[in-house]
Amino acid sequence: MSPVIDIRNLSARTAAGPILRDVSLPVNAGEVMALVGESGAGKSTIAKAVLGILPAGIKVTGGNIFFEGADLLALTPAGLRELLGVRIALIPQDPLTSLNPARRIGDQLTDGLRLRAGMNFRAAWDKALGLLNDVHIREPEQVLKRYPHELSGGMRQRVLIAQAFSLNPHVIIADEPTTALDVTVQKQVLRLIRDMQRERKTTLLFVTHDLGVVAQICDRMTVLYGGKVLEQGATAEILRNPRSPYTKALLAASPRYDQPEQSLKPVPEALIAELKREIGA
Amino acid sequence: MPRDPRIWLGGGFILFLALAAIFAPLLAPFDPLEQDLMAATAAPGAEPGHWLGTDSLGRDLLSRLIHGTRIALTVAFVAATLACLLGTTLGLLAGYYRGWVDAGVSRLIDIWMAFPPVLLSILLVAVLGAGLTSVIAAIVVIDWTRFARVVRAETLQQARLEYAEAASALGMGRGAILWREVLPNVLPVVLVLLSLEMGIAVIVEAILSFVGLSVSTDTPTWGGMIAEGRQIIYQAWWVLVFPLGALFLTVLAFNQLGDGLRQWLDPILKR
Numbered sequence: 001m002s003p004v005i006d007i008r009n010l011s012a013r014t015a016a017g018p019i020l021r022d023v024s025l026p027v028n029a030g031e032v033m034a035l036v037g038e039s040g041a042g043k044s045t046i047a048k049a050v051l052g053i054l055p056a057g058i059k060v061t062g063g064n065i066f067f068e069g070a071d072l073l074a075l076t077p078a079g080l081r082e083l084l085g086v087r088i089a090l091i092p093q094d095p096l097t098s099l100n101p102a103r104r105i106g107d108q109l110t111d112g113l114r115l116r117a118g119m120n121f122r123a124a125w126d127k128a129l130g131l132l133n134d135v136h137i138r139e140p141e142q143v144l145k146r147y148p149h150e151l152s153g154g155m156r157q158r159v160l161i162a163q164a165f166s167l168n169p170h171v172i173i174a175d176e177p178t179t180a181l182d183v184t185v186q187k188q189v190l191r192l193i194r195d196m197q198r199e200r201k202t203t204l205l206f207v208t209h210d211l212g213v214v215a216q217i218c219d220r221m222t223v224l225y226g227g228k229v230l231e232q233g234a235t236a237e238i239l240r241n242p243r244s245p246y247t248k249a250l251l252a253a254s255p256r257y258d259q260p261e262q263s264l265k266p267v268p269e270a271l272i273a274e275l276k277r278e279i280g281a
Numbered sequence: 282m283p284r285d286p287r288i289w290l291g292g293g294f295i296l297f298l299a300l301a302a303i304f305a306p307l308l309a310p311f312d313p314l315e316q317d318l319m320a321a322t323a324a325p326g327a328e329p330g331h332w333l334g335t336d337s338l339g340r341d342l343l344s345r346l347i348h349g350t351r352i353a354l355t356v357a358f359v360a361a362t363l364a365c366l367l368g369t370t371l372g373l374l375a376g377y378y379r380g381w382v383d384a385g386v387s388r389l390i391d392i393w394m395a396f397p398p399v400l401l402s403i404l405l406v407a408v409l410g411a412g413l414t415s416v417i418a419a420i421v422v423i424d425w426t427r428f429a430r431v432v433r434a435e436t437l438q439q440a441r442l443e444y445a446e447a448a449s450a451l452g453m454g455r456g457a458i459l460w461r462e463v464l465p466n467v468l469p470v471v472l473v474l475l476s477l478e479m480g481i482a483v484i485v486e487a488i489l490s491f492v493g494l495s496v497s498t499d500t501p502t503w504g505g506m507i508a509e510g511r512q513i514i515y516q517a518w519w520v521l522v523f524p525l526g527a528l529f530l531t532v533l534a535f536n537q538l539g540d541g542l543r544q545w546l547d548p549i550l551k552r
Contacts, residue, residue, distance in 0.1 A: 084452035
């Protein structure tokens with residue numbers, strides 16, 4: 001089976017230096033692929049490159065991003081816009097700032113349905129009610145009429161999840177969707193994303209720095225450091241038996257529920273120095 | 282519903298003025314142009330019917346004041362709205378598209394702001410010829426920069442926020458994002474500025490009337506009344522004081538309304 005999203009040898013740089021080095025990342029249909037790494041590893045850059053929303057300072061210097069056979073990087077902006085929202089969607093990182101503060105939830109949630117799927121306002125509103133039901137929001141009629149600041153962080157993230165799934169895209173990119181939420185809400189939101197992804201057989205590219213999250217919902221994972229892929233494979237396999245010393249160090253630095261007394265170890269300086277030498281930073 | 286009394290008092294007074302302007306011929310006890318030299322410079326209440334007194338030609342001050350609201354409010358609404366449309370459009374484009382659009386608009390604003398506004402407006406009206414249209418044109422041409430500057434800064438900031446990025450990840454084009462996402466967030470600031478600008482427009486019109494560059498002298502204006510009153514201030518203080526008071530209250534009402542709106546529309550203060 002050929003991958004739905006196939007990133008091949010992607011490189012990118014800023015004025016300060018390279019931030020993606022020859023990244024290859026195949027994501028198969030219906031699977032959840034985790035992109036793991038610390039801040040600055042290039043996780044979000046990859047996500048933004050797929051969506052064509054790279055900040056002005058970042059230039060792609062090589063490689064391809066194939067989506068169902070077509071190279072996204074070769075598309076015109078208009079051609080890419082055709083796909084965005086409809087076949088590739090985003091669950092953004094920060095639910096507090098990713099909703100427009102000046103517009104009602106209902107108006108924002110129906111944007112895609114009206115502008116992209118051509119529904120009239122009434123039909124889109126009804127569909128939005130159903131979507132809010134799907135993400136387990138109570139009293140959806142009331143919520144549609146509210147403004148974002150009237151909802152909790154968890155509810156806003158649910159609204160954004162509903163929006164991402166609204167047009168049944170083939171691929172959803174989740175850019176650290178639980179980082180801004182507190183732990184109890186995190187878990188519910190993760191389960192919701194996982195359930196909706198399974199039900200609709202959506203392919204999910206899940207950007208995160210949290211190995212606990214990866215273990216919970218991702219089938220496969222890719223470990224990045226300094227814009228370079230260190231390890232790629234089935235999540236269970238990598239977590240049980242990490243090959244890269246960096247992955248081992250990351251695991252040692254993550255808290256485990258089954259070992260509450262453990263002491264967390266930071267990633268050793270020597271290892272970081274060696275990694276930097278290896279990737280030439 | 283806003284609870285701020287400034288919005289209700291300011292807005293209420295402006296509504297009251299608007300009604301006075303619309304129904305001026307019905308409300309005014311006298312023809313504002315009718316001279317009665319026998320009753321010239323009558324003090325308030327001295328002559329029957331002339332509650333606010335008369336000016337040096339015996340014209341009824343209250344009637345002139347009521348008719349004067351017509352010019353004042355017409356200029357306030359039309360000039361401020363046009364300046365707002367022009368300035369907001371340029372500010373949105375500059376703040377959103379940046380690059381050469383921004384460079385062009387920003388330089389234009391810099392050059393514009395280097396001119397002293399009152400002198401420039403007098404010069405403009407002198408060139409265009411006196412009259413209502415010229416007064417409005419002068420205000421628009423001078424004051425669009427107030428809107429353009431603020432709207433540009435606000436747009437720059439809003440367009441950088443994540444909801445704009447999220448909208449582009451939803452496949453919305455640049456124009457759609459500007460119109461549907463950014464504009465609603467800039468609108469509160471625009472409304473506040475619009476209200477303040479209306480107060481400014483009333484003052485500018487009064488200044489131009491004062492120096493005789495507004496509408497012709499057979500139409501009563503507050504600025505024109507102030508100019509007349511200034512000459513006979515020692516004989517008849519009321520000819521100066523009443524139009525001055527009307528001007529003062531009107532500008533105060535617009536400013537209070539603007540300040541009230543600013544707090545009411547602020548999404549952070551609004552809970």
